[in-house]
Amino acid sequence: MTRLRGAGPIAFFAVLASLPSFNLAHWTINLLIFTLMFAVMSSAWNLVGGFAGYPSLGHAAFFGIGAYAEALWFSHHPVSSGYEPFLLLPAIGLLAVVIGLPVGAVAMRTRTDVFAIVTITLLFVVQGLAFNLHGITGGSQGLAIPPAPFPAATYDRPFYYVLVGLLALAMAVTFAAMRSKVGLSLAALRGDEDKARGIGIRVTGVKLLAFAVSVGLTAMVGAVWAYYEGFIYPQFAVDPLITIAMVLMTFLGGRATLWGPVLGAFILESAQQYLAYQLGGSQVYLIAYALVFLLIMLLLPRGILPTVQDQIRRRRRRQALDSGSPTLTQPANAAATAGGGQA
Template sequence: MKKAESIILLIILVFLAIFPLIFSNPSTTSVAFFAVIFAVAAAGWNIFSGYTGYVSLGYAVFSGVGAYSLALICQKWNIAGGYTPFAFVLVAGLIAAVFALPVGWIILRTRRHVFVVVTVATLFIMQLLAYNLEGFTGGSAGITLPLPSWTGDFFNMPFYYGALILLVVAVSVSWLIRHSKFGLGLLAIREDEDRARSLGINTTMYKLIALMISAFFAGTVGAMISYFTSTVFPAEAFDPLFDIAVALMAFFGGVGTLAGPIIGALLLETLQQYMSLQFSTVGLDLILFGGLLLVVILLLPEGIVPSLFKLVSKMRASHESTPIPSSSAESTDSERLAVKEGKNG
């Protein structure tokens, strides 16, 4: 299964690399950018929540920190639009990772079900702080980022390939973690945290490191989206719908797998963007999107990737266990007897 997932991921990344060369329409590449950047978010979310079993609905805390970090860096240092802000996207991710250290030290004292509630509460606290710290965040007026000088059909290309580079990094990190002793420790926490602790695993440290890695990618995602839209507002930076969307994408594709969250994000974000463009009625696209998700989750509760692998395994097992027809068995026995008689002769 791991080898098959690696092959699937490689095919997806190659396809994404040539996608803008085949479909160069600005509307299409804009949708593609959001699909890829949400794939980065889902992969980052999966590193913590998928591997440890601690479902986080406060992922936007770190993406919001990344968004405001990039905006404030550009504002304070008078950075012009262009390629330079892309270098500070990684800095925004590192700031989000550092911010996750004290936050994680507090919220990881809780267990799984309480942890979900605490992450939601943390998100709304951050949103309220962003509204009230006007001298720092601009309050409800937000912060404006510098506009890139690119125009026309080329505008989306730097953002798209910047997001694709982040996706390659997220996939690589996720793969390395999954095939390491650290990853085995995270999976042990997911299966039975008390037993993992009894085996000598420092569960608090493992979870905290995973949360910081996950926060890094969330910070880069928030920074990329804010630079693409050129604005940062509290309601958008710390948006609860962002958390729900990322979690659903991971569960849709297969939480805890390598390829699942990426496949889920590419499919669902593309579909959501398409529906929002097609249906002008406010909220109708969300209703259709939510209904489709409900149907899929009921039919494929483990996600697309695990369900497909199980289906393939069942088909192979049934094919291997198919009994040989009696006529074929008799002919085979007669052939063996003829071979023996030939040897004796």
């Protein structure tokens, strides 16, 4: 059982790591890079929006902070080997944590819809700053990062591998949280925060921890994105659509699950690109995209993984009842530990 559980992630990351060696078309790698970015960010968002139950709409602000930090640093420092911008990632993650802690401490005094509004306000404040602090951000003219001196044929690969690494990090953090009492504390506060306080759960501490780690990961993706794009503009670096994408992907795959956000990112990002390709440059693809989303929400309202887990659980219980076996309640436990329950 334990061996089987480890096999899934290993196979997944082995496939991811080997993909570039198949000489995929440039657009495929490009699509994979964006899919990975969103997989990391959705996984990061899931720590706050899924496990802690705080629907942040401000994560794109930290994506932007990461992007600008990267661009600012390398508009003053040279890029020689091309790998320096990646070495800066831990520092950028830390910067976002330092900014995120006080922000989270204030914002997380509110909950649910109010929290969503407070955080989306944060997003627009950061976007406003990016537009207006001309001296630092270049305003609407944006900032440029010198292009990496990677060979053209394999130009995308370093970005790709760094993002695979970040996804592994995000998923490892998620897994560690789920397995430890931090995950249990987060699940408890998601279920009933006031009650959780009364049973000695370090409510403020664990939710701030989740928020800090989450925005740190998000900022690192922002930094990779800035380097990959080479140019950043305020409206794309601090973009509400990025926030929305993280939320949608996590909801689609399943909140508070390990694989949900990753699954959601792979489905939605590729669906969006595929539909854009098939339906051309007109905005028709957005309608088709919305349709896909609506259908899934209609059929699997709690997200794919929780719905599937629930059905498996129900079937097992029925079987257990039929056979009169005493392991009647086993699946409940499996579902609860795998998914951390569903809100």
